[in-house]
Amino acid sequence: MPVRITPLVDPESSASSRRLAWLASGPDGVPVGSAFLRLLTREGQDHLAELELVVHPAERRAGVGSELLARIVEEARREGRRSMVAQAGADTPGERFLAARGFRKVLGLTFARLPLTQGDVGPADGRPPLGYRLRSWDGTVPDELAETFAASRRAMDDMPMDEVDYGVVVWDVERVRAAAKAVEDRGDLLHTVVAVDESDGSIAGFTELVVPGDGKGDGQHYGTGVLPEHRGHGLARWMKAEAIRQARERHPDLDGLLTDTADSNVHMRAVNDSLGYLPTHREVQYQLNL
Numbered sequence: 001m002p003v004r005i006t007p008l009v010d011p012e013s014s015a016s017s018r019r020l021a022w023l024a025s026g027p028d029g030v031p032v033g034s035a036f037l038r039l040l041t042r043e044g045q046d047h048l049a050e051l052e053l054v055v056h057p058a059e060r061r062a063g064v065g066s067e068l069l070a071r072i073v074e075e076a077r078r079e080g081r082r083s084m085v086a087q088a089g090a091d092t093p094g095e096r097f098l099a100a101r102g103f104r105k106v107l108g109l110t111f112a113r114l115p116l117t118q119g120d121v122g123p124a125d126g127r128p129p130l131g132y133r134l135r136s137w138d139g140t141v142p143d144e145l146a147e148t149f150a151a152s153r154r155a156m157d158d159m160p161m162d163e164v165d166y167g168v169v170v171w172d173v174e175r176v177r178a179a180a181k182a183v184e185d186r187g188d189l190l191h192t193v194v195a196v197d198e199s200d201g202s203i204a205g206f207t208e209l210v211v212p213g214d215g216k217g218d219g220q221h222y223g224t225g226v227l228p229e230h231r232g233h234g235l236a237r238w239m240k241a242e243a244i245r246q247a248r249e250r251h252p253d254l255d256g257l258l259t260d261t262a263d264s265n266v267h268m269r270a271v272n273d274s275l276g277y278l279p280t281h282r283e284v285q286y287q288l289n290l
Contacts, residue, residue: 033059156223
């Protein structure tokens with residue numbers, strides 16, 4: 001089928017990325033597919049592009065996806081990208097499309113949900129870990145904790161990412177505040193719980209939860225991490241359990257909480273299992289070396 005591909009103006013951009021878009025139309029001008037290419041722009045990740053490609057089910061296997069992908073690969077190379085990643089449901093046509101076009105599977109993800117009708121959860125041993133205390137806030141980090149919170153983000157540097165050419169995310173106070181503002185600007189609520197080292201007042205670990213602005217539906221866990229020097233004390237489960245407790249108390253109309261974890265991240269998957277999260281589906285990430 002002859003396909004016309006039209007570049008679109010996409011106003012969505014942020015301090016860490018910008019996005020390109022295309023619309024595929026048939027001979028009659030009716031849209032049959034679309035594609036987005038997010039170009040990461042921060043130092044440490046400016047080699048990477050993220051692909052999202054959709055073709056209407058009735059128009060699949062007619063060359064639409066291949067035409068879109070060819071245009072996107074050309075543009076990604078023009079932008080000097082080294083790698084392009086895309087995500088699809090496990091054992092779906094999307095996964096088979098990527099595998100047939102030179103992408104290789106680099107990461108498996110398990111998605112899980114905690115129904116908030118379940119009973120209360122608490123720390124693994126029923127007692128707070130010695131030498132730590134919890135603190136929490138809504139929205140942007142308080143000024144007095146901004147530096148140590150930004151420093152604690154290196155807890156994610158060794159997060160299992162298997163073979164993904166993910167690069168290194170460099171966090172500073174500006175980026176932490178920009179991320180919180182992005183959540184606020186779209187009308188959602190960001191809740192953060194941290195574990196504070198009582199010996200010096202520094203943040204040893206954190207967990208973030210985003211709740212819809214109306215407090216209904218499902219919330220979404222963002223990052224959870226503990227600095228290497230503070231691991232082994234049960235801090236991840238302690239913080240996440242407190243985030244769940246606060247969500248129940250403050251958002252009584254919330255139905256559940258969602259999370260996704262790399263299949264190889266055995267520790268965090270065990271934490272989620274212990275808190276009652278139930279697997280819902282799997283997705284896979286594919287990568288094309290450009």
